[in-house]
Structures are given as C-alpha cells and as structure tokens.
Amino acid sequence: MTLTGRTKTEQAYHVLRRAIVTGDLVEDLPLDDAMLSTRYGFGRTPIREALKKLADEQFINYPPHRTPYVRGIRVRDLSRLYESRHLLEEPVARLAARRATPAQLDELERICDRIDDEIAAGQPYGAIEYDHQFHLEIAKSTDNPFLAEAVNRLNCGSLRIWYLAHSTLGMENTNEDHRAIQAALKEKDPDKSETLVRQHIDKSYARQMALQQLDPVVPPPAARSSQGEPP
Template identity: 30%
Template sequence: MHPQVNPPSLAEQAYLFVRDRLVMLDIPPGSPINEEELGTALGMGRTPIREALKRLESERLVVAYPRRGTFATDVNISDLAHISEVRRTLEPMATAAAAARATDADRATLTELRAQLDADVAGGDNAELLRTDLALHRAIYRCVHNPFLEDTLIRYDNLATRIWCVFVPRLSGMAGHVHEHVPLLTAIIEGDGEKAAALTHAHVTGFEAAIRALI
C-alpha cells in the first residue's frame, strides 16, 4: 500500500499559487499584494492568505510595511553575486547527492522529463522555457531527499528565476541554456555524481555570465 498523502492546507495552496506568480513576475516587482483579490481568486478567507504571505516574506519574495501593506519585492541586480555564490556552493553538492540517492521512481521521472525536454525547447517561447527550467530544477532537488536542502535550493532558484524574468526580453540562447539539462539529467539518472556536480557548476556560472553580459 502507498502511504496516504494529505492534501495541502489552504495556506500551502495559497503559498504555492502566490509564490509562482511572484517568481514568474506575473505579480510585478514593487506591486501591492491585494489579500482580498487573492482570497476571491483562490476561494478562501484572508487567514491562509496572510499565513502564506508571512512565509513568502521570509523568502524575500514580498515585503510588509506597517500601515502601508504588503508588496512584491523589487528585483535587484546587485543581488546576483550573492545568489550565485550560494547556488555555486550548494547546487553541485545537491546534484551529486541526487545522483547517489535518486530512487528508481526518481530516475524514471527524470527520464520522462529528459524525453520531453527536446519538444519543450523546440516549441517554447522564453517565458515557457523559464517555466520548464524551473520545473526541471525542482524535480532534481526532490531527488536529493533532504527537505531542508531542497527548500533552500528552491528558495535561491526562485530568486535567480526572477532575475532571468527581468532580462528575458533581451536574452538570446535561452533554449540552449535550458537544453544544458539533458546531459545533467543523464548524469543523475546514470548515478554519475562527479559529472553531475561539474555540469551544475558550469550551468550556474553560465547563468550569471549571461546576465552580466546584459548589464
């Protein structure tokens, strides 16, 4: 028997909904967060919305000001070096761990994602490619089987993706950046941690270089 998985709480549902809208800049940086509108859209009261916003504030995606309200945080290019430093340190270690720890089910999931990637890269615009990139990273992080590390990786990848979104209208080669996941997925599927770590370091470094080239 499979263990019973409890459905996400209302606060968790609100968090996931608002988080991804903030990450993809569907809620623009600096814009106010309207709790009533979110509650209406999600069909829930303000309490779970407020719980979600507190969590998002701890992740630097929103900021609350007394007597003014809650706003989407700005995207500051000055944060790029700090975010990249964390990712260069943690992500190679994480993908090496994923190569060692991934279950048969994990490897099957990554194999399916790898097969889908060519079609996604060939047919998607930059915004869709960013969503593909985000989904791939999160799938890889789950294979680490360390919830604390997974949460940290997602948090910094979210912040990095917001920077991508700001610059995406001026970016070329986005498809190539996303397609770099093919050999990385292969290394994890095959259990080659050393190769996975090296490819990840190059991927994160390439992201930072591509953004800096546009500054």
C-alpha cells in the same frame, strides 16, 4: 499548469506567483489584499494565505504589521545570489549522484521533456517553472529535506530573473545542460555531476550579466575562488 481541482488558496497562489515572475506585479509593488482580490477575482482570505506562502518562498517581502511588497533583485545582488547557488547546488549534485533512485532519474528526464515542450511552444514562463522543478528534483533526490527546502527557496527567489533572461535572450539550447546533468546523475558520477552543475550555473550567471550589459565572462565569487583567484 492547470488550476482545476485546486483550492481557492492554491489557485490564488499560482496566479500570484505567475504574476510576480512575469512582471505583471512589478518589483517593490505594495500588495494590498483588497487590490489583489479585485484584480484577480479571489476572496481576500485566499489572497492573504497565498501571500504568506509567497513570502516563505522569497517571492515577496512581508514586514510585520505592514503591507507586503514584491521582492526586488538588484544588480549588485546577482553575484552573491549565484555564489549561493554554487555553494549549495554543487554539493547537492554530488549527493544526488550517489542517492538518486531510478524513479527520480526518470522524473528528471520527464521534466527535461516538458522543458523542451515549453520551449517549442515559445512559453518562457512554463520553461522556467520546469527548470525550477528540475533543480528541486535533484535536491529531493539527496533524500535530505533540508537541502530540498534550501534549493527551493533560493531558486524561487531567482525565477523572475530567469524569466527575464528567457523572454529577452531566447531559450535556444537552454535545456542541453539539464539533459547532460541527468545523464551524469544516471551514471552515478559525483565529479561529473558537480562539474556540469557548476558550468550550468556559470552559464546562467553569464546570461544575467549579458542582460544587464555587464561583462558576461566574469564568474561569480565562488567560481573565482575555485579558479585560484582572490575571493
């Protein structure tokens, strides 16, 4: 992603976002604006404004009257995180199948192409940023800005673990689901779109379990409930 033509605040935001996602700024690290200014070469005002946006998007915690710090994701949080994705993104896919415009469907296909480019170039950060953009574009195609905002915030908080999975487990075949989802949306098939999104989220959850060396076949709570098991 080029930073040419962006304001200093926008540049600082994208640089800090990447640093958080890739682990250059580690979990629970206090984000003192003077330290960040020296480390990344931006003034303290752009740094402060960037931190506010990063807090709004769940990348960092910003307690009142205290130094912000990188938001951590604990192993115990993973099942609830993926439960939230099921509950939010599956109905979003159903709506998108009914409401997506031809231009939005073309944009989803373009994003899939960009993901393939990043995978071919061996760039996990670029791949997961376009992955995030893919899911956000589906939410935007519902023509419901509240759903789009919710999907954006939820998945921004997940980018660090997506990056870790891609950089550790590899990226082979990770874009096939996206293309299948785009095709189902283009067919205007709500049931198929919802099912493919559910399966895609389950695969992502299984990768996280494999990364933590936990049982990769145990689905998150929402998926267990849909299979008739106790919640």
